[in-house]
Structure formats: structure tokens, C-alpha cells
Amino acid sequence: MNANYICPHCRSYLNVNNRIVISAKNHKGKRGILLFSIRLGDYEIIKHPNFEMEENEKISMYCPCCSKSLLDSRIHENIYKILMQDEEDQEYEILFSGVYGERCTYRVTDGNVHTYGEHASKYLNFTNLIDMS
16 A cells, blocks of 8 residues: 555655654653654664664654654553555544554544554553544
8 A cells, every 4th residue: 555644733744665754752862763664563663773762661753844742642641643645545543652662553544443563452442542533
């Protein structure tokens, strides 16, 4: 599927080639760029080797264009949101954990939630995810 990933604030395109570009800050206040796979459920992250992240550390994530936080605290303090637009211009909310090492992603549209990753049940409250979309 050819999809575009979009900032929910400024609607800038976040994907380049097969990667989603996100600005990040670790708990020590150091900043870096994270490159995520565009394939939902693929949790490979590319980053600079000097941008350190520890397992179970909450990483703050921002749009690299407008610098606004991608946090969606309506759902949970660890859940971030971007938008995905498919070939037919249908838009989905993509919700994902900001805790390094948690494999947890949700695709939300029209009252349906599709889960990805072995940790998806940690935040899964279908009513909350659907009502907030």
C-alpha cells in the first residue's frame, strides 16, 4: 500500500521513501531524528548512534516541520498520533506508543481499531480509542 503519513497539526508530509521522519527528545533532554518504517507492525527504528534511548524510556516525539508534540494525551500519556492517507485519500489515525521497546500501534477509522504489535493490549480500550478518533 502506498500511503502518506501526515502531521495532525500542520498536515506536513512526514514520510520520505519508506520511512516516517519524527523529531524526538529522550529523558536526558537530548534531541534526535527517528526514522520509522511505513509498514504498520514493523518496529525497526533508524537513529543516530549517539542519540541514546533506553528500553522502557518514554521518548517525546514532535513533528519535524511545525515542532508540535504528537502526543495524544486524550487517550494516554504514552500514546502519540499521526495521520495516514491511503491511495483513495481515505484518512486513518495512527496511534503508537512513545515508550522505547513497546511494540504497540493502532489504526483507527470509522469506529474500527486494527492493532499491531505484541504490546497492543497494554493500552487497548476500544471504547476510548474509538470515541477519541
